[in-house]
Amino acid sequence: MAEKDIETLCLKERGGCAVWGVQGSWGKSGVAKRRQGWEEVADAINAQFTSSKRSPEECRKKYNNAKQRTKEKIDYLKRDLRKTDVRFTCTNRETETNRSQVDTVGKVREKRKIDERKENITEDTQRIRLEQRKLKLEITKLEKEIKLIDTKQKFYEMKMSQSEI
Numbered sequence: 001m002a003e004k005d006i007e008t009l010c011l012k013e014r015g016g017c018a019v020w021g022v023q024g025s026w027g028k029s030g031v032a033k034r035r036q037g038w039e040e041v042a043d044a045i046n047a048q049f050t051s052s053k054r055s056p057e058e059c060r061k062k063y064n065n066a067k068q069r070t071k072e073k074i075d076y077l078k079r080d081l082r083k084t085d086v087r088f089t090c091t092n093r094e095t096e097t098n099r100s101q102v103d104t105v106g107k108v109r110e111k112r113k114i115d116e117r118k119e120n121i122t123e124d125t126q127r128i129r130l131e132q133r134k135l136k137l138e139i140t141k142l143e144k145e146i147k148l149i150d151t152k153q154k155f156y157e158m159k160m161s162q163s164e165i
């Protein structure tokens with residue numbers, strides 16, 4: 001990679017990070033913050049590359065140009081994809097290869113589905129066992145409460161019978 005390309009790459013990284021945070025309309029201090037951000041980017045670029053010194057304004061212009069070129073490339077690729085119709089004719093050998101790949105992909109998908117079902121079943125089984133344990137504990141608590149209520153009932157019946165005498 002040439003030094004120019006490395007410089008552009010570094011500028012994209014630093015320009016995007018340093019200036020992105022200070023972009024926006026935050027009043028009077030926003031302009032000063034952006035200017036300071038570009039000065040920091042220029043200082044970093046100049047410290048890294050000694051062949052040519054860049055001013056903050058040059059760094060900003062170069063960053064904006066690189067960003068615009070990137071957008072244009074993306075737009076070109078999108079237009080190119082929209083224009084081309086993705087209907088290709090395949091030879092017999094290619095169709096056979098595709099069929100065999102589809103079969104293996106289908107088998108892999110089925111195996112994954114089966115594995116997922118097994119995993120779901122084991123998780124469900126564990127969940128059900130936990131629920132069973134909770135229910136058993138609840139049953140023992142209820143049995144203890146029933147015994148307590150029975151003893152209280154017997155106690156009150158005995159007390160009532162003694163008060164009648």
